[in-house]
Amino acid sequence: MLVLEGDRITFAGPAAGAPLAAPDAAPGTVLLPGLVDVHNHGGGGASFPDATTADQVRTAVREHLHQGTTTMLASLVTAGHDTLVARAELLGSLAEAGEIAGIHAEGPFLSYERRGAQSPEHLVAGDAALVRDLVAASGGHLRSMTVAPEIPGVAGPGGAAEALIAAGAVPSLGHTSGTTEQAEALIAQVVPALRERGLEMTATHLFNGMPPLHHREPGPVAACLAAAARGDLVVELVADGVHLVPATIRSVVEMVGVDRVALVTDAMAAAGMPDGDYVLGPMAVTVAGGVARLTDGGSIAGGTSRLLDVVRTTVAAGVPLADAVRAASWVPARALGLADVGGLVAGRRADVVVADASLRPVRVLRGGTDVD
Numbered sequence: 347m348l349v350l351e352g353d354r355i356t357f358a359g360p361a362a363g364a365p366l367a368a369p370d371a372a373p374g375t376v377l378l379p380g381l382v383d384v385h386n387h388g389g390g391g392a393s394f395p396d397a398t399t400a401d402q403v404r405t406a407v408r409e410h411l412h413q414g415t416t417t418m419l420a421s422l423v424t425a426g427h428d429t430l431v432a433r434a435e436l437l438g439s440l441a442e443a444g445e446i447a448g449i450h451a452e453g454p455f456l457s458y459e460r461r462g463a464q465s466p467e468h469l470v471a472g473d474a475a476l477v478r479d480l481v482a483a484s485g486g487h488l489r490s491m492t493v494a495p496e497i498p499g500v501a502g503p504g505g506a507a508e509a510l511i512a513a514g515a516v517p518s519l520g521h522t523s524g525t526t527e528q529a530e531a532l533i534a535q536v537v538p539a540l541r542e543r544g545l546e547m548t549a550t551h552l553f554n555g556m557p558p559l560h561h562r563e564p565g566p567v568a569a570c571l572a573a574a575a576r577g578d579l580v581v582e583l584v585a586d587g588v589h590l591v592p593a594t595i596r597s598v599v600e601m602v603g604v605d606r607v608a609l610v611t612d613a614m615a616a617a618g619m620p621d622g623d624y625v626l627g628p629m630a631v632t633v634a635g636g637v638a639r640l641t642d643g644g645s646i647a648g649g650t651s652r653l654l655d656v657v658r659t660t661v662a663a664g665v666p667l668a669d670a671v672r673a674a675s676w677v678p679a680r681a682l683g684l685a686d687v688g689g690l691v692a693g694r695r696a697d698v699v700v701a702d703a704s705l706r707p708v709r710v711l712r713g714g715t716d717v718d
Contacts, residue, residue: 348377350696353713358690372702376667379675379690380416380697380712381653384490384682385450385551385582385610387421387626389617389652394420395433395627396615403440408717409618410611413652416697416712417447417679417687419489421612423627424453424464427476431483438484447684448489451480452550455506456521457494462555463640463647464521465628472499472506481513489682490516492550495532495566496524507532511539516682518582520550522566523557529569537578546681549574551612552581552598554589554646574602580681582610583673585660586651588637592663599660604669608678609656614638614648658705667705 349357388394390409392402403420410418420437422430430451437449453464455472470476472493481488491510493500500506500517507517517536519529536547549570559567573579581602585595589612599607611617615624616633623641624631626648630641638647651659653674660670679688686695696714701707710717 348690348698350698350711350714353696353715355690355692355694355696358692374703375708376701376705377690378414378671378699378701379688380699380710381414381657381674382417382678382684382688383410383415383611383613383653384419384548384608384678385421385452386410386415386418386613387423387648388615389613389619391615391619393615393625394437395423395425396625397433397436400436400440403437404445406615407445410613410652411712411717412707412710413618414654414699414701414707414710415652416699416710417684419448419450420446421450421452424456424461424468425627426468427479430454430476431479434480434483434488438487441487442485448487449484450489450518451491453492453521455493455497455500457497457523459523460494460521460555460557462521462645463626463629463631468628472497474499474504474506474509477506477509477513481515486513488513488515490518490548492518492520494522494524495519495528496522501532501535507536511536511543514543514545516540516545516548518548518550519566519570521555524566526564526566526569529566533569533573533578537573544683547579548608548681549579549581551584551589551610553594554584571598571602574606577606580606580608580677582608584612584649585609585656585663586611586649587659589646589649592659595660595663596665599665599669599673604673605677607673608681609653609660609670609674610678611651611653611656612649613651616650617652619650654699654701654705654707661705
């Protein structure tokens with residue numbers, strides 16, 4: 347049972363020990379913590395990388411909020427310096443107001459070969475000055491940035507990873523064609539420094555945007571799995587049945603443990619919308635059968651699920667419900683140092699999802715207030 351007072355949870359536990367009588371609930375109803383999505387490019391027809399007004403940002407946020415995601419990072423994609431700074435400025439103002447939890451920048455220090463739906467013309471070498479520009483434009487609300495360890499200027503002294511850590515942002519390893527050793531070197535540099543700040547390194551949508559694990563060329567996947575298994579890394583999984591098949595989802599959770607997995611959507615503007623034509627930054631995207639792909643080339647271009655959809659897919663893959671929910675709430679919040687959200691714990695913000703037996707949202711509260 348939960349007891350809420352104002353915007354806080356004041357009791358979470360068995361009804362027998364509650365200070366108030368438990369309310370009636372429909373059979374099969376479950377209470378979940380508000381979900382935490384740390385990789386999300388938009389939804390409801392609106393795209394964070396393309397938003398130029400606060401209302402456009404809010405359209406995307408509302409789409410996910412009504413489906414149980416009460417905390418989210420707004421993800422950008424690779425673009426030119428001025429565009430990234432302008433978007434960081436806009437999103438930073440909404441983070442300051444508490445409407446989003448911060449910004450995730452996917453690029454531009456990424457591999458050309460493993461760029462996926464990232465704009466090839468805007469990929470650049472690691473640039474600590476650009477990191478500082480984004481931090482300043484966002485008002486300090488840059489929370490994470492996806493970087494490829496093999497790109498010059500990313501790792502090592504004076505590199506982009508060092509600048510991110512100094513700003514309290516998490517370097518997230520991804521969109522990389524690097525070797526196991528290059529990934530290991532970045533992990534070894536980043537993990538101890540983040541740990542001192544109460545943060546954890548992540549891997550951006552493990553497997554996607556990376557060469558497959560091969561027994562003679564293990565690549566970054568091997569380094570990420572090993573780091574996660576020893577407690578040094580949290581791996582994102584876009585567990586929507588499109589980016590990853592069920593057996594992969596289930597196997598990774600079993601290999602590294604649920605406390606090393608963060609479920610994410612990688613959602614784009616088409617989340618919650620019908621098939622059709624959309625954009626993701628400068629790239630044209632066609633959505634057919636609920637799958638988003640670049641119109642030119644066919645690479646997967648983000649997801650169309652909401653995070654509760656991903657939880658359902660993960661449970662259907664054979665992961666216990668409690669573990670799937672933990673990977674979509676507690677773990678991502680913990681990795682990014684978001685200590686006020688992510689769990690049904692006394693003292694935390696009253697973010698609650700009331701779901702039916704099919705894990706469909708019946709009611710969503712953020713800060714103790716119905717989102718409707």
